[in-house]
C-alpha cells in the first residue's frame with residue numbers, strides 16, 4: 037500500500053508465492069534425494085550401476101509423473117531379477133524409500149533470501165502473504181511445514197490446486213485465491229518460476245507478475261505473455277516492492293503484522309503436525 041494517499045504508485049494488498057523452484061530448489065533437492073535412494077538400493081544388494089539406475093528412475097518419473105506413489109517399485113520391475121538374486125525386492129524398495137525420506141529431513145531447506153523477505157513482509161501491517169501452488173494437498177502442505185515458512189504466511193491465504201479442484205495453468209485458481217480473500221487482482225503480486233503456469237494465468241486476470249529466474253529447469257520455457265517484473269532472487273524482489281510499490285518494509289526487530297502467525301489455524305492443518 038502507498039505510504040501516502042497521493043502517491044501515484046500502485047497499491048499492494050497481497051503477495052502470493054509458488055512453492056516449487058520458487059521458495060526452494062525442488063530440482064536440486066530431487067536430484068540429491070534420487071541419488072541417495074539408488075545408492076541405498078545398491079548397498080542392500082541391487083547390482084546395477086548408479087548412473088543406469090538414475091536414468092531408469094528419471095524415466096519412471098517422466099512416465100508416471102512426480103506425484104506417483106510407487107516410483108521405486110516400478111524402477112525395480114524394470115530390472116532383470118538376476119541383478120538382485122537372493123535379495124527380497126521389498127528390502128530394496130524400502131531402502132530407496134527410507135533414503136529418500138532421510139534426504140527430505142536433512143536437505144529440504146528454503147532459499148535463505150526467500151525466508152529473509154518473508155520474515156520482513158510478515159511485519160508489514162495488513163499485507164497478505166499467500167501461496168498458490170499446484171500439486172497434491174498433503175505433499176505441498178508438508179513442504180510449507182518442513183521449509184519452516186508456514187509461520188510467516190497468512191494462514192487463510194494458502195491455495196493448493198488439489199484442495200481447490202482447479203489446477204495451473206487455469207486462471208480460475210488465481211481468481212479463486214483473490215475472491216476468497218476479497219482482493220482485487222490488480223493489487224496482488226504473484227511470484228513464480230514457470231512462464232506458462234505462473235505468469236500467463238495471473239497476467240490474464242490483471243495480477244502483477246514476478247518471474248523468478250535463478251537457473252531452474254523451467255527458466256527457458258516460453259510463455260505467451262511477459263511478466264511485470266523479472267528477478268534473480270528475493271533481495272531483488274524486495275527492491276521492487278520498495279521502489280515500485282512504495283512498500284515500507286520494516287526491519288527484523290519490528291513487531292509482527294496482525295494478519296499472520298498462529299492466531300488462526302485453518303481447519304485440517306492441525307492433523308499435519310504429528311506426521312512431520
Ligand SMILES: [Mg+2]
Pocket residue numbers: 054055056057058228229230
Ligand atoms: Mg514452480
